[in-house]
Structure formats: C-alpha cells, structure tokens
Amino acid sequence: xxxxxxxxxxxxxxxxxxxxxxxxxxxxGGFVIIPLMKKKFVDELHWLxxxxxxxxxxxxxxxxxxxxxxxxxxxxxRSAGILGAFISILGTVLPPLIIISVISFFYQAFxxxxxxxxxxxxxxxxxxxxxCDVVINMGGHVLKSKDWVSILLLFLAFVANxxxxxxxxxxILVCAVIGVIRVxxxxxxxxxxxxxxxx
Numbered sequence: 001x002x003x004x005x006x007x008x009x010x011x012x013x014x015x016x017x018x019x020x021x022x023x024x025x026x027x028x029g030g031f032v033i034i035p036l037m038k039k040k041f042v043d044e045l046h047w048l049x050x051x052x053x054x055x056x057x058x059x060x061x062x063x064x065x066x067x068x069x070x071x072x073x074x075x076x077x078r079s080a081g082i083l084g085a086f087i088s089i090l091g092t093v094l095p096p097l098i099i100i101s102v103i104s105f106f107y108q109a110f111x112x113x114x115x116x117x118x119x120x121x122x123x124x125x126x127x128x129x130x131x132c133d134v135v136i137n138m139g140g141h142v143l144k145s146k147d148w149v150s151i152l153l154l155f156l157a158f159v160a161n162x163x164x165x166x167x168x169x170x171x172i173l174v175c176a177v178i179g180v181i182r183v184x185x186x187x188x189x190x191x192x193x194x195x196x197x198x199x
Contacts, residue, residue: 007080012087014045015080019072019091024099026068027123033068034060035134037075047079054138062172068092149182 026033034057041048060070076088160166
C-alpha cells in the first residue's frame with residue numbers, strides 16, 4: 001500500500017496518469033471504471049487491498065454524483081491523502097471535459113455518421129461484458145469470504161432490484177442500516193464477532 005506521507009512526485013504523477021488514462025478510455029459510466037481501478041490500484045500498483053476497493057466502490061456508488069468521480073476521489077484520498085484526491089479528480093474529469101468539448105463542435109457530423117453509430121453500438125456490448133466481469137469478481141470475493149450476512153444481503157439485494165423492481169436507493173439505505181447495526185454489535189461483542197469470523 002502507498003504511504004501517504006512518503007509519496008514522491010513520481011507517484012503523484014503515476015496517480016494522475018492512471019486516473020487520466022482510465023477516464024479517457026472508459027465508456028459506459030462508473031460501473032465500468034471500478035473494475036479497471038481495481039486492476040490498476042490493487043493488482044498492479046498494490047496501493048490498496050481488494051476489500052478496501054470493494055468498500056470504496058460501495059461508498060462511491062451510494063454517494064451523490066458521478067460514480068467515476070466519487071471513486072476517483074476516494075481512491076486518490078486513500079492512496080495519497082487530500083492532495084491525492086485533488087490529483088485524481090483532475091485526472092478523472094479532464095478527459096471527458098476535453099472529449100465533450102471537441103464533440104460539441106462536430107455534433108451534427110457525429111450524429112449522422114454511420115461509422116460512429118456502429119462503433120457506439122459495439123462499445124455497448126463491450127460495456128456489458130465489463131459489467132459482468134465486475135459482478136463475477138466482486139460478487140465472487142463476497143462468496144469466498146463465507147460471511148453469511150454479506151452473502152444473504154447480496155442475494156436479497158439482487159432479488160429486490162431485479163425481480164421485485166424496488167428502487168436502488170431503498171436497497172442501499174436498508175443495507176447501510178444493517179451494516180451500521182452489525183458494526184455496533186461487533187463492537188459490543190468483540191469475542192463473539194471473532195468466533196463468527198472464524199466459522
């Protein structure tokens with residue numbers, strides 16, 4: 001994991017170039033950028049642990065605003081403190097700002113271009129594959145943990161959203177409340193919590 005106090009200029013530059021390139025080549029919104037951030041900051045750079053990335057992704061998705069920007073702020077702050085958060089925001093926001101500014105000048109030409117439309121349709125299929133990868137990797141991590149509460153919540157959240165069509169905001173709020181209750185219970189009963197984890 002990166003040490004916030006001993007971050008060098010080279011590491012700050014790496015944070016900027018990483019978030020800039022992820023943002024520049026990610027299509028399909030925040031759900032797509034999260035697995036790419038995991039591969040970069042967990043698997044490649046080893047600045048974060050996998051469980052930390054899962055927690056940051058959950059916070060990013062449940063906070064107001066764009067998921068990609070929220071995730072970048074959290075990853076930047078966790079990796080390099082407040083300066084890291086500002087650097088990662090800049091790296092994440094600049095590419096879409098530049099691309100949208102360019103597209104706005106040529107909007108009519110892009111809209112009527114068959115090649116551009118075909119490329120966008122192809123990208124939709126790629127985005128679906130990346131989102132499936134997110135579900136398999138992050139959901140698999142929850143299953144491997146053998147934490148029955150998390151596994152039950154995972155299953156119930158899927159049923160509530162996909163089958164019962166309950167608003168995601170209500171699902172997030174209920175899961176947040178359950179999480180708070182669970183943490184408070186673990187603090188009051190530390191021995192029982194340790195025994196539960198060992199099971």
